[in-house]
Amino acid sequence: MITRLLVANRAEIASRVFRTCRRLGIETVAVHSDADAALPYVREADHAAQLPGNAPADTYLRIDLVLDAARRSGADAIHPGYGFLSENADFARAVIDAGLTWIGPHPDAIEQMGSKIESKKLMDAAGVPVLTNHAVDTATEADLPLIVKASAGGGGRGMRIVRALADLPGEIARASDEAASAFGDGTVFVETYVERGRHVEVQVLGHRDGVLVLGERDCSIQRRHQKVVEEAPAPSLPEPTRAALHEAARAAAAAIDYRGAGTVEFLYDAATDRFFFLEMNTRLQVEHPVTELVHGVDLVDLQIAVAEDRAFDPRVLGETDGHAIEVRLYAEDPAAGYQPQSGVLTTFEIPGGDGIRVDTGFESGSEVSTHYDAMLAKVIAHAPDRRTATRKLAGVLRRARIHGLVTNRDQLVQILTSPEFIDEQISTAFLDECPIVPPARDPGAAVAATVALAELAGEARAVQRGIPVAWRSVVSQPQRTEFEGDLVVEWLGGRGYTVDGFSVVAASTTSVTLEADGVATTYDVAVSGLAVDVDSPGGHVRLIRVPRFTDPADAIASGSLLAPMPGTVVKVAVERGASVAAGDVVLVLEAMKMQHTVSAPTEGTVTEVNVQQGSQVAAGDVLAVVSTGSTDEMENP
CATH class of the missing domain: 3.30.1490.20 (ATP-grasp fold, A domain)
Structure with a gap:
């Protein structure tokens, strides 16, 4: 029996495994990089071991360091989570050779499915359709x-x-x-490549008595081929096709005598009602909660049961109970090509409720690092039917308070409320064919921010605190509060606030109630420096106040190429003095496991290159400068 389990992973999945371990009475061990030392999962564990450094290659991917942490902490089992070393056969063998219990499939099974090329040959031989x-x-x-x-x-x-x-x-x-x-x-x-295909995957659990199939999930809503929305069971799937998918997955797992939790992924072509094997993930999937909610199981518990060769009730398959939908909340900006974001989550509050599950590795005050994946949380809704689950999940996301970083929250709400999604018109091309338009700006948000800022300025006064905010004996013109994006609010203060189109019913530094057309709406406001976060029933708006005076030294030279996000320079394609055309690659950044190309905005000459391969940069750093003049002209004006 396992007594102390180490999770060779971080953040959300570590917390998830710890939750089951606590229920089973198993002690837990967290490992953490320097950047992750303050994250909640480290405190949740009974014991914690540091992996010095930050980059995955120096920490979570170091087999020797993870095994040493297990030795020092007295762990007798290791759960790999997902990502990092979870599908590394050498790691699995090293864990077993160290005399520890490996919570996962046999290393040979990982190896057989680890290569998409070789696994397809194996599946073809087993009679599973392949592309x-x-x-x-x-x-x-x-x-x-x-x-x-x-x-x-x-x-x-x-x-x-x-x-x-x-x-x-x-x-x-x-x-x-x-x-x-x-x-x-x-x-x-x-x-x-199958146009408008659907990504449908089947959850399997191999154990001593055979292969258990725990239904399927649809994971078709993707950006950059990465899943964003997942649900179970898969909607609009013909029952004979559903049964055939389950049997194909069972055959795939049986072909390699698979033990433990795994997922067999298929591409489904609804136009021809055919499906094809994509790959098998020999680990727990990110989207496993939707299967757990629909089938009433704990997949981590079942993983541990298989590792301990412990019997469990075969009736666990049972009938499906309702519908579950999960969304992945990312620190990224969909409007800027899904650029990952990093920094401090000043506020991170997602409401719970009946049928709502939130799996996260962050909390208010947590810092989101550039070194790892940008996922902040998985938010899941379970209800008797798909439409109810969809509405419930959209409502929770609207009410969430997330400040400090740009996220994809608004995009997720728009996906869930789009007619195409509600009508089950889904495919991997969904976001290309149903572009998500940014929501219209709520004019009341800027007004609420302005009033809260005025109240804050009033509270900060050292003298004449009894005089109403912005009072003037002779009014010559309205006050002006300007925000980035050419957004200006003109207002009058004194015994009350006057703003065209709105009546200010109540005001404080954190809450403002506005009335328009006889309807009152309350806005929650949080001010942090020049940033103002406004939450209301209409969603969240982040405004940046434009200061009245700017420092000329802060001006950036024309033609400067700025880092769009913090990251590491992995390639510098040009030298100082080189001529470039518009669109030419200047350098490549890597952030949160994705590469991002920085290109020349116009034809010209590279007059500055401020970084080299391996340089760490912050968002807004000047990486290089492309001038429309020649190098000689720049040096001899």
């Missing part, structure tokens, strides 16, 4: 579109869609570079 692979030199126009994929990884990294044969070599090179950076293996392959 056609294409050799680069024999692909034709008739084979288009194609998709390039990393053999050793997932999560959208090392993946490129190709619609023109001329683009294939370049996309292969880029996919290989990204795969090598993310997984340490640049091997890629090319296969047929």
Whole structure:
């Protein structure tokens, strides 16, 4: 029996495993990098061991350090979570060789499914449908579109869609570079790309008596080939097809004598009612909560039961109970190409409630690092039917208070409330074909922010505190409060506030009630420096106040290329003095496991290169300068 379990992972998944361990009476051990030392999961564990450093390669991916942490902490079992070393056969063998219990499948099974190329050959032999692979030199126009994929990884990294044969070599090179950076293996392959396919995966649990199938999930709503919304059971799936998917997954797991929790992923073509094997994840999936809620099981408990060779009730399969939908809340800006965000979450509060589950590794005050994935939380709703679960989940997201970082919360709400999603018109092309338009700005938010700022200024006065805010004996013009984005609010103070279109019913530094057209709405306001966060029934708005006076030294030279986010420079493609055309690659940044290209905005000459490969940069740093003049002109004006 396991007595003390170490989770070789971080944040949300570590907290999730600890929760089951506490229920089972198993002691827990957390490992953490320097950047993660203050995260909640470290406090939740009974014991914690530091992995010095920050980068994954120096911490969570170091097999020797993780095993040493297990030795020092007295752990007798290791759960890998997902990501990092979870599908590393060498790690699994090292854990077993160290005399510890490995909470996962046999290393041979991990190895067999670890290569997408080899696993497809294995599945083809087992009678599981697979997509056609294409050799680069024999692909034709008739084979288009194609998709390039990393053999050793997932999560959208090392993946490129190709619609023109001329683009294939370049996309292969880029996919290989990204795969090598993310997984340490640049091997890629090319296969047929199914337009408007659906990503449907089946949860399996291999145990001593065979393979248990725990239904399927639909994970079709994706951005950059990474899942955003997941649900169970998969909607609008013909029952014979559902049964066939389950049997194909059972056959896939049985073909390698699989033990433990795993997921067999398929691409479903609704137009032809056919499905094809994509890969098998030999670990717990990020989206496992929807299966747990619909089937009434604890998959971590079942993983531990299999590792301990402990019997469990085979009736666990049972009937499905209602519908569950999960969204991944990311620190990223969808309006800026999903750029990852980092910094402090000044407020992070997601309301709970009946049928609501929140799995997260962060809290108010937590710092989101540049070193790891940008996911903040998984928010899941369970209800008797899909439409009720959808509405419930959208409502929870609207009421969440998330300050300090830009997130994809508004995009998630818009997905869940879109007619296409509600009507089950889903595919992997959803976000391309149903673009999510940013919500219209609530004019009341800026007014509420302005009033709260005025109240704050009034409270800060050292003298004449009894005089109403912004009182003037002779009014010559209105007060002006300006926010970034050319947003200006004109108002009058005194015994009450006057703002065109609104009546101020109540005001304080943290709450403002406005009335318009006879309807009163209360806005919660939080001020942090120049930033003002406003929450209301209409959602969240973050406003940045423009200071009345600016320092000329803060001006940035024309043509400066700024870092769009904190990260590491992995490639510098130009030298000082080089001529570039608009769109030419200047350098490549890596942040939160994704690569981001910084290109020349216009034709010109590179007059400054301020970084080199390996440089760590902060958001807004000047990386390089592209001038429309020549180098000589810049040096000899």
